[in-house]
Amino acid sequence: MxxxxxxxxxxxxxxxxxxxxxxxxxxxxxxxxxxxxxxxxxxxxxxxxxxxxxxxxxxxxxxxxxxxxxxxxxxxxxxxxxxVARRPRIIIMVSKFDHAMLHLLYQIKVGWLDAEVAAIVSNHEDARKVADQEGIPFYHWPVNKENKAEQEAKLADLIKETKSELVVLARYMQVLTNEFSSQFYGMIINIHHSFLPSFKGAKPYHQAYERGVKLIGATAHYVTPDLDEGPIIEQETERVNHAMSADDFVAAGRDIESRVLARAVKYHLEGRVMLNDHRTVVFTL
Structure with a gap:
């Protein structure tokens, strides 16, 4: 003691x-x-x-x-x-799909993730109820082409005001600008619902379904100006087959995404991830 x-x-x-x-x-x-x-x-x-x-x-x-x-x-x-005793503060960003966010909040509640959620930020109202239940400040900032720079400036101010060390994109379905991604490089983790580098961009599970793949997965990576090209922290795959529909792929993927993102956040917060040019060194237990 x-x-x-x-x-x-x-x-x-x-x-x-x-x-x-x-x-x-x-x-x-x-x-x-x-x-x-x-x-x-x-x-x-x-x-x-x-x-x-x-x-x-x-x-x-x-x-x-x-x-x-x-x-x-x-x-x-x-x-x-x-x-080690300090409790890092994080900001979670989410759109409409909240499974990854809910898993993070649960793992924090049970102590597996040692962090304090300083805020939940969303471009939709859907996550407000959860934020209110958990006593977490909620910010509804709709994003369009005209106000993207303004909303990102507010986000940058929020990071500084709350002294947050990490921004977690828990299925936040907006692309951050090059300027913002560069400014906070190494401080933003995204969960991409695909086993990168395959099936980048929108609807990767549907892309995988159309290609008849036998493995689907998810990738947690640091955000960079290049879409879905950031240094990879953690990945996981699961076997699928011809009898499954695109919706089945999506359902299986939700579980993978939640697990992969939580592990990546844990590794980051425990100082187990070190950037090595476009790659990472991850010292897992």
Whole structure:
């Protein structure tokens, strides 16, 4: 009860001695390593490290960062430190299909996802009832070509005002502008109801049905200016067959989407996802 837990994430060009230098510096602060994951991408020569540590209660984040300054300078590290006890704030965006949103809210309620929903934003009124029941602020912002920039400016203000760390597009059926996607790159996760890179864009299950596929799936990815091209965090597939209708594909897909999105959000919030150019490094348990 007198300890404090932190998550450290390190990214840099690969060089000998990174892990030894970082762990030695942590030891000087009395840190105990609870979990450690590392990956060297041989193609890009990038090195990624995630370390979960437990320190005495009197060692704050600034003290941990101070002890790592020599390593940062020596290896040109990109370093991020988060306290585990903090409860990240997120914004959920949804249109009419609310299954993925409801699954997120349930997983937060039972404690599997450790997050606080700062707001639910929608271009329809359908989700207001759920938001009111859960005591979550609800914002109904209809979007069209004329007001898209205005609505995104309001969303950007909401992110800053609520100090939200993540925006989750839980079947939010509007395309964000290039400017907004670039501004908040790495902070927006979308669930695409298809196993990307196949069947991008609208009605992917119907596209899959028309092609007679035997596997359907869902993909959680970071949003970028390129539609459905962002770095992939998590995916899952399920077998289908010729006797199933397009509606059967959609029904099966709803469950997959909910699970995949929840896992991706969990990985992100726990600092398990690190961007590696157009790909991701995901340190799962």
């Amino acid at each position: 007198n300890d404090t837990s932190y998550i450290l994430r390190v990214a840099c060009d690969d060089q000998p001695g990174i892990v030894a230098t970082v762990t030695s510096a942590l030891a000087t602060r009395g840190a105990n390593i609870a979990e450690s994951n590392q990956f060297w991408d041989r193609h890009t020569n990038k090195f990624f490290l995630r370390v979960a540590i437990i320190t005495p209660a009197d060692i704050d984040k600034e003290s941990v960062a101070l002890s790592l300054n020599p390593a940062v300078d020596r290896f040109n590290l990109k370093l991020k430190i988060d306290e």
